Amino acid sequence: MASIVRPSLLRQACSAAPTARMLSTRASINASQRIAQPSFVRSAVPTPMKAAAFHASAKRAILPPGPQHVEGTANDPVPVPPAEPTHGSYHWTFERILAAGLIPLTVAPFAAGTQHPVLDATLCASLLIHSHIGFDSMVIDYIPKKRFPKSRALFTWGLRAGTVVVAIGLYEFETNDVGLTEAIKRVWTA
Template sequence: MRSTQRQQAAVAGNPTKSYIEGTVNEPTKFPPPSPSHGSYHWTLERSLSIALVPLIAAGAAKHGASGVIDGALALSLVVHSHIGFDACLQDYLHKRKYPVAGPIGTWALRVATVGTLVGIYEFQTNDVGFTELIAKLWAA
């Protein structure tokens, strides 16, 4: 196939030919800047990471005694993990190159996160709690 035909197929949006639009000499199209995907998102991630330090210390000092600390620590760890795994999926399983596996991975992560939150809620309300479990495992 000639390069002009391949280029025309790519520009026409034919998915069987190529997913690249245009030629190699055209600049990359960047999404419009958005604070929710930039500085606000970064600030939320860093704040959550910093908040884990005193929550872990408080949970270690008062393990099992405070349901609020248990809940805050568990929620923070799950959200922190979700953000980290989502960043890995965006970097290595992005939708542009993997149009089927990318969304499946993203939805699998969302389902796993919701399932983890439900499981931790059940464990917090019907069992010893998150920090008490860690204290028992640490002592074992």
């Protein structure tokens, strides 16, 4: 209802009203010509409706584009990064094994009914590494190193610092408190 009183919609509605030029164009086509013309020719006559009246707001970019520069010419070859085995198939395989291993690690303490500190520490470490890899992938995907080198370094070091803080917190929680699985069990039955 509030969109009706929006000034931009009011301007669009006023500009969509039939003007004198459009009325004179329509009046120049007499009734005999309208009947003789096929439908696709009749549709070429301008109509007072505009599609812009249905748009809620102007198109605006969320963020301004980053620096635009081209290195080299169109005929230069693309630089190939050096090969690193940890960023290839081994990296992908490690991520999949870790993700698949979290399923039995999450269920095992509750299914067995025992809270062993080694199993609890393994679950905490696996969750921490899995989360770090996931957030690191987000930083790599959404903050390109070539366009935003300082922002990329800031977010990468921020992620590393956050991972260390969480690791210290989990260690303190495991050694000085009840542990992760016991805390989940208590919250679940509370």
